[in-house]
Amino acid sequence: MAHDLHANSAAGGAWKRNAAICVVAAALLAVPALLGSFAVSLFNLVGIYAITTLGLTLLTGSGGVTSFAQAAFMGVGAYTSTYFSLRLGLDPWLGLLAALALTGLCAAIMGAVTLHLGGHYLPITTLAWAVALFMVFGNLTAVGGHSGIGDIPPITVFGFALDRPHKAFYLVWGVLILTLFGAANLLSSRQGRAISALRGGAALAESLGINAFRLRLVLFLLAAELACVAGWMFAHTQSFISPTSFDLNQGMQILLMSVLGGVGNILGALAGAAAVTFGKNAIQDLVPMLGLNAGTFEIVIFGIAFILIIHKAPKGLSPVLGRFLPAAPRPPLGKGGADGLHFTRTAAPGGTEVLLQVKNLQKRYGGLVAVDDVSFEVRPATIHAIIGPNGAGKSTTFDLISGMQAPTSGTVHFNGRQITGTPARGLIARGLSRTFQHVRIRPNHSLLENVMMGAHWRMRTGFAAGILRLDRKEERAFAGIAHAALRDVGLDADPHAKAGNLALGPQRLLEIARALASDPRMVILDEPAAGLRAQEKQALAALLRRMREAGVTILLIEHDMDFVMGLADRIVVLEFGRLLATGTPDEIRSNERVQAAYLGEDV
Numbered sequence: 001m002a003h004d005l006h007a008n009s010a011a012g013g014a015w016k017r018n019a020a021i022c023v024v025a026a027a028l029l030a031v032p033a034l035l036g037s038f039a040v041s042l043f044n045l046v047g048i049y050a051i052t053t054l055g056l057t058l059l060t061g062s063g064g065v066t067s068f069a070q071a072a073f074m075g076v077g078a079y080t081s082t083y084f085s086l087r088l089g090l091d092p093w094l095g096l097l098a099a100l101a102l103t104g105l106c107a108a109i110m111g112a113v114t115l116h117l118g119g120h121y122l123p124i125t126t127l128a129w130a131v132a133l134f135m136v137f138g139n140l141t142a143v144g145g146h147s148g149i150g151d152i153p154p155i156t157v158f159g160f161a162l163d164r165p166h167k168a169f170y171l172v173w174g175v176l177i178l179t180l181f182g183a184a185n186l187l188s189s190r191q192g193r194a195i196s197a198l199r200g201g202a203a204l205a206e207s208l209g210i211n212a213f214r215l216r217l218v219l220f221l222l223a224a225e226l227a228c229v230a231g232w233m234f235a236h237t238q239s240f241i242s243p244t245s246f247d248l249n250q251g252m253q254i255l256l257m258s259v260l261g262g263v264g265n266i267l268g269a270l271a272g273a274a275a276v277t278f279g280k281n282a283i284q285d286l287v288p289m290l291g292l293n294a295g296t297f298e299i300v301i302f303g304i305a306f307i308l309i310i311h312k313a314p315k316g317l318s319p320v321l322g323r324f325l326p327a328a329p330r331p332p333l334g335k336g337g338a339d340g341l342h343f344t345r346t347a348a349p350g351g352t353e354v355l356l357q358v359k360n361l362q363k364r365y366g367g368l369v370a371v372d373d374v375s376f377e378v379r380p381a382t383i384h385a386i387i388g389p390n391g392a393g394k395s396t397t398f399d400l401i402s403g404m405q406a407p408t409s410g411t412v413h414f415n416g417r418q419i420t421g422t423p424a425r426g427l428i429a430r431g432l433s434r435t436f437q438h439v440r441i442r443p444n445h446s447l448l449e450n451v452m453m454g455a456h457w458r459m460r461t462g463f464a465a466g467i468l469r470l471d472r473k474e475e476r477a478f479a480g481i482a483h484a485a486l487r488d489v490g491l492d493a494d495p496h497a498k499a500g501n502l503a504l505g506p507q508r509l510l511e512i513a514r515a516l517a518s519d520p521r522m523v524i525l526d527e528p529a530a531g532l533r534a535q536e537k538q539a540l541a542a543l544l545r546r547m548r549e550a551g552v553t554i555l556l557i558e559h560d561m562d563f564v565m566g567l568a569d570r571i572v573v574l575e576f577g578r579l580l581a582t583g584t585p586d587e588i589r590s591n592e593r594v595q596a597a598y599l600g601e602d603v
């Protein structure tokens with residue numbers, strides 16, 4: 001019955017959504033028939049800026065990288081194609097190809113130099129890029145220099161010249177609608193989940209097997225190319241361009257469009273572009289009536305709007321859009337996994353007797369030795385705990401095993417192969433999955449989507465297939481696997497619920513489900529019981545035992561002695577970076593050196 005209700009409401013939601021799309025499409029088709037040239041031209045500008053802003057939505061909103069250079073990349077598209085068509089007499093479509101190539105080259109060089117530096121390097125470089133390009137455009141006398149250049153020929157489609165705003169409207173809005181659908185498809189695909197994992201920090205993305213640098217570079221390129229296409233349409237629909245059309249002020253306005261629309265909201269890109277473009281037009285109409293300079297006023301008003309939005313409404317228009325738009329249809333849960341997860345790589349029969357071998361591991365930070373000559377082994381299908389007082393070197397040991405840091409000396413072997421210094425992203429495919437001390441989930445994504453991130457390395461869909469929605473079969477299969485993982489940790493009641501609504505205990509379980517979806521040999525857990533209530537700890541211990549029975553090996557750091565003593569098969573005790581003792585819980589409990597180290601604590 002509940003299932004039927006859910007199916008009915010989903011069908012109702014889809015119906016409303018499709019109806020809303022039809023109404024909007026009909027209204028759009030009527031725009032050129034109902035409005036005059038100036039108004040249609042404004043609509044075209046909205047479409048052009050929405051395409052540019054959409055690039056920023058993907059880059060900043062989803063990937064967490066800020067850029068001031070979108071207007072400058074529009075300029076590269078506009079000026080390259082103008083030069084090709086006006087000076088070389090070539091078709092604007094050839095100009096577009098050249099512009100895309102040049103934009104790609106510039107963005108690739110800029111991204112390659114700055115993206116791995118992290119922090120504010122990229123935003124600052126994009127600022128410098130915007131200023132430098134303004135100078136370059138101004139000094140290109142072949143395309144008009146600072147005074148700009150006119151008579152740019154229109155785009156032709158099958159011999160039909162788009163020489164009036166009414167004709168260009170269909171191209172601009174057609175391209176916009178295609179890019180909106182493409183972006184929506186991308187964000188709901190494997191690569192879209194990888195992009196949002198980036199927002200959880202490079203550590204999360206890399207732990208899932210995602211090359212954070214490469215993904216940021218692809219996003220930066222994609223955003224630049226979208227701006228280039230928009231710039232190309234700008235030049236050939238306005239027929240006049242000048243450096244001020246693509247200066248830093250324009251770059252800031254595009255950032256304002258993105259922030260106003262709600263960073264990360266796809267339709268927000270359109271709403272933000274419309275609000276700023278129509279707002280700018282209203283300022284230019286009204287302010288001169290008061291005897292004031294519209295240009296100066298525009299900068300002041302937009303500056304104030306920027307500050308107000310950041311402080312008072314950081315989500316921009318997206319809550320409003322969310323209220324009026326019917327919810328997106330929920331993806332199917334997929335088949336398979338009805339009887340729980342099947343691990344294909346656990347307890348490798350015939351494999352090595354030791355799954356993880358840590359030998360003489362050392363990590364120095366200048367004069368401080370955080371981990372000093374530590375050696376231990378973990379056998380398959382066991383629960384192994386690392387304990388020790390604060391500052392004993394537990395987290396550093398974890399980081400050395402999980403590839404977050406490289407050791408100063410010593411080796412780590414996993415499943416018979418040396419993994420010393422292997423970057424974190426290379427480990428999940430070998431069967432090593434991890435959770436974090438400070439939970440790293442994507443709060444605005446569903447439980448199902450969060451868990452599917454764990455299966456990223458097992459999936460194949462690339463950017464193009466995601467944008468074209470050719471990934472449905474794979475999505476269904478892995479939604480089934482993620483659903484089974486949620487069932488394994490007891491979170492399958494509402495797989496489509498937002499992960500951010502969960503309390504801390506269930507969030508920790510969600511991270512474990514994400515690790516299970518990666519088909520792990522071994523899961524390493526950083527203080528999994530921290531902050532949990534007694535009942536939640538019992539449920540967690542039961543889950544970890546079930547995982548052990550299924551053949552998954554577990555290595556954990558934990559401060560809660562009762563939890564560790566009642567659960568672990570073997571325990572490693574560290575003190576001042578050195579191995580103090582190793583053994584079963586009983587051996588550790590009766591070890592005098594451990595008792596001395598934990599003086600006053602009940603071991």
Ligand SMILES: Nc1ncnc2c1ncn2[C@@H]1O[C@H](COP(=O)(O)OP(=O)(O)OP(=O)(O)O)[C@@H](O)[C@H]1O
Pocket residue numbers: 365368369370388389390391392393394395396397
């Ligand atoms: N990046 C770093 N640079 C310098 N010193 C560090 C760094 N990371 C850790 N340390 C030092 O190394 C030692 C071991 O730290 P680590 O975090 O591994 O201990 P821990 O046992 O996990 O402690 P806790 O239980 O408090 O998390 C500490 O003295 C810490 O200050």
